[in-house]
Amino acid sequence: MGTQAVVARATEGGGFAGRIVLHDGEPGTAASLLRSLVHHVCGGDVEAATRLLIDEHPGGWVDIPDADSDGTxxxxxxxxxxxxxxxxxxxxxxxxxxxxxxxxxxDRLQILVLGSDGWEEIRSISWAY
Structure with missing residues (x-):
């Protein structure tokens, strides 16, 4: 089984809400796939990518869609x-x-891990190439 993750949007108060992804959860893989989705599938529209990942597929994902795959x-x-x-x-x-x-x-993709005091940012990546 792959690394599980969540793709999410920010919520008020510093939280997040999103959908589970069963595979592709490692930062190197997920960040690359998500950037490909935003730029090549959604034409740079982060909100369109967010709607696709979270709103249009309420069951979550086996793997993340990108320019080369529709995801599952x-x-x-x-x-x-x-x-x-x-x-x-x-x-x-x-x-x-x-x-x-x-x-x-x-403007960016934030990567979080669960630390002793809750979710902590380990990296922030600009959508710009």
């Missing part, structure tokens, strides 16, 4: 064998089982 979502393409995928958002309060969180902001 859990709500349309690959429902889990043990029943329908959850449609509850993964949040800063409920995502303790994931290794990384990728928060999409208009």
């Amino acid at each position: 979502c859990l709500c349309h393409d690959a429902p889990p064998l043990n029943g329908p995928a959850t449609t509850e958002l993964a949040t800063h309060e409920t995502s303790g089982h994931t290794e990384f969180v990728y928060v999409l902001y208009p």
